[in-house]
Amino acid sequence: MWECQPHPERVLQASENPIKQYLHHELFSSNSVPFDIFAVEGGTAGIVYTFKSLVNNHLLEPKDKIALMIPTFAPYLEIPGLPEYGFDVEYIRSELMDINGQTSYQFKEEELDRLRNKDIKAVFVVNPSNPTANAIYDSSIDQLKDIVETDNPDLMILSDDVYGTFLNKFTSLFTALPYNTACIYSYSKYFGATGWRIGTIALAKDNVFNRLLDELPEDKKKALDKRYESITSDPRRLSFIDRMVADSRSVALNHAAGLSAPQQVMMTLFSLYALLDEEDIYKKEVMQICHKRGDLLYKSLGLTMPVEELNTAYYCEIDFDWWMKKRYGSEFKDYVETHWTMTDIVAQLAEEERLNLLKSEAFGSSRWTVRVSLANVETEAHAEIGERIASMMDRIHTEWLTQ
Secondary structure, eight states: OOOOOOSSSSSOHHHHHHHHHHHHHHTSOTTOOOEEEEEESHHHHHHHHHHHHHHHTTSSOTTOEEEEEESOOHHHHHGGGSTTTOOEEEEEEEEEEEETTEEEEEEOHHHHGGGGOTTEEEEEEESSOTTTOBOOOHHHHHHHHHHHHHTOTTOEEEEEOTTGGGSSSOOOHHHHSTTTEEEEEESTTTTTOTTSOOEEEEEESSOHHHHHHHTSOHHHHHHHHHHHTTTOSOGGGOOHHHHHHHHTTTTTTGGGOSOOHHHHHHHHHHHHHHHHOTTOHHHHHHHHHHHHHHHHHHHHTTOOOOOGGGBOOSEEEEEHHHHHHHHHOHHHHHHHHHHOOHHHHHHHHHHHHOOOOEESGGGTSOTTEEEEETTSSOTTHHHHHHHHHHHHHHHHHHHHHTO
């Protein structure tokens, strides 16, 4: 039996066009710049490969300053601190804001302006966010464009857009800033294929990563010539995305790189399914399910849904600090925060209400927040989730009143 490795290693020829067209349709504008893709084992592999190649190719060096836009997926907070990276990290924090009577987690102008610092070489963002489920709104995207155009033209942007398909209208940073952005996408959430590890990295053919490679000092270029000489006779013409492919298998095993053919076939079928669905029936049904679940949960807690056009409703982050003040008043909120921790509340919810919630502090959120996944539980159960939270907190409030 012949051993069959994916070829080309970056993406199968039969899969490349459907995947690109799907990305055009769901995430990017129809007039997006020409781009290449690398089929990878889900979004997490995309992030790992990108960071690894940035360091291998001296675009980032240990101790360099980077930025993380938080809250974000917890493991992404841990990668920059690994010994092989040891980046100096600045955290750009979003806040719960009021937008025309509704809420949304967004970045203040002064927070984003910190990216004007040229010492910040790269910024990583999950957009829409996990755990807040909110997309970056247009004025912030315009500000980011101004930051790059005016103050920090070499800024490398790594954007995980996995939740963008849960919005009717989504502006990817790859659409707004294609030259500076590497876009990572996973099919797992939208198509319910978690565990299959299917995703892609998209990079514009003309991009800042390739330019920065060209501008490296000669001694580093010679070292990289040596690194990649086993796979090409002209290493200096090897693009950054093709270096990622090679680095994903430590260069020497480049011939065995690439996502397996069955996984790429699955990605292709998912892409074609979405493209053939000209009326977006599947997308509408998925969004309707998520928003109905969110609406049930928020109503049971006496809250209003976040700004709809920015809210994927894949997750819900409950800010207990804000909610307790709204429901019970500042005095009770202060009492709870003095005598309890969020861990105490989560543990008691599990013990008394048989309800398991995930603390959001590990995502870079406030220590008084929890995340609820709206994708994992039957729709009707979401009202009960809120009712169980309120029931226990009502008991604590009643006990406090009788003290």
